Amino acid sequence: MPLEEHYSLKKHNTFGVEACARYFAPIRQMEELEELLIADLWKSMPTLVLGEGSNILFTRDVDGLVLKNEIKGIAVIRETADEVWLKVGGGENWHRFVMFCVGNQYAGVENLALIPGSVGASPVQNIGAYGVEVKEVIEKVVAWHLETHELLHFSNADCAFGYRDSVFKHAYQGRLMIVWVVFRLSKHPVFHTEYAALREELERMGVKTLSLKAISEAVIRIRTRKLPDPAKIGNAGSFFKNPQIPLAQYQALKQQFPDLPSFPVHADSVKIPAAWLIEQCGWKGYREGDAGVHSQQALVLVNYGKATGKQILDLSERIRQSVHERFGVWLEREVNVW
Structure with missing residues (x-):
């Protein structure tokens, strides 16, 4: 080694x-x-x-x-007429894994196509997109404890999944390497097309009959159009989480800002898009030296070439402050800072 x-x-x-x-x-x-x-x-x-x-x-x-x-491998460890269980190395590329599932007609991750990163990172962030979160298909996470040198097994419940959150970001932060993830996938797809952008893309593609391939292709097209390619311009995708606020706070903001979009979460809370808040504060397309905010997606901070991490972090803090001053909402970073 x-x-x-x-x-x-x-x-x-x-x-x-x-x-x-x-x-x-x-x-x-x-x-x-x-x-x-x-x-x-x-x-x-x-x-x-x-x-x-x-x-x-x-x-x-x-x-x-x-x-x-860099622990790789995808193996079927159990299979029935309706479901399949896959043991996947933590170092596998996430998108390649999604395409493997789509190609084999294993349903459950097609809405998560083209999300950058590795399989091992997927439970840490509880990655999600277009109405699907990875917690819905994770059966088990196997991780090596870096301090005690034990192999730990986490059931889905043990992972304490939340919105872009898990136990791995709290009690076990920085203490584990996720070596395998076991996914439980279906052979009978239930398609998630609740998001308008996804339905519209499928219509543009002329899709008459839904399939795993059609869903994944639509997601890939949307993400390619909206998000910059890290190979061409440095970025880590969405820099902030979409804030979840109490219903009463949302109603007060809605009176002041009638165009404020929202997504219901619970009876007493609402999720609002961080990109909309950032754009309303005038940050979309902003650039200072080589650190900036992407011109097509205000949720993405970018490195145009020679920006330092501190310059990007400082810009993110100014964005957080301005959003709080205008809307009374603190944005929470999705990106980990070292």
């Missing part, structure tokens, strides 16, 4: 910002992880687990060990 010193992380984060790891190790098998971490050297050193770097903003170097999750 190669262990690199003073290793550049620029190509390992989709913002494309410069950062250096004191030590860097790609992990392709769990046994490599066990063998590496047994050394006393790492016990007093910060450790960062990195997937595809699509949800992290580096504002400083990592004066410690970076473990790059």
Whole structure:
């Protein structure tokens, strides 16, 4: 197993910002992880687990060990006439996994096509799009505890999933590497087309009969059109979560801002789009040096070339402050900051 010193992380984060790891190790098998971490050297050193770097903003170097999750593999471990269980390596590319499922007619993740990142990161964020969250298809998460050197098994309930949230972002933050995820998928699709943008795209495509392939293709087209390609312009997708606010607060804001969009969550709470709030504050298309807000999607902060992580973070804080001043709502980052 190669262990690199003073290793550049620029190509390992989709913002494309410069950062250096004191030590860097790609992990392709769990046994490599066990063998590496047994050394006393790492016990007093910060450790960062990195997937595809699509949800992290580096504002400083990592004066410690970076473990790059490259554990691969997709295997059928159980199957019935109606369902299939897949054991998937945490280092698998998420979109490739979705396309594998679509190609084999395994339903449940087609609405999550083209989300950047790895399979191992999907339960951490409880990734979601177009009316579907990954928690709906996760049966189990298997993770290696970096401190106790134990293999832990988390049921769906153990994961404590919430909106872009899970137990892995709280009690276990920075303490685990997710080595496998077990997904329970259906052979009888139930199509989720509640979102108007998805229905409109399917109409534009001339789709008469819904299929997993049609849904995934529509999602890919929408995301390609709306979101910048990290290979061309540095970004980590949505930088902020859509805030969920009490119904009474929403009703008061609606009186002041009649065009305020919303999505019902519960009887007493409403979700409002962060992109709309940011755009109303005049940030869409804003640029300061090489740090900016994307011209087509106000929820996406971008690196036009040589922005530092701190410059992008500072811009995000100014955006949060301006949204709070105007709407009384604090935006919460979706992107992890190191």
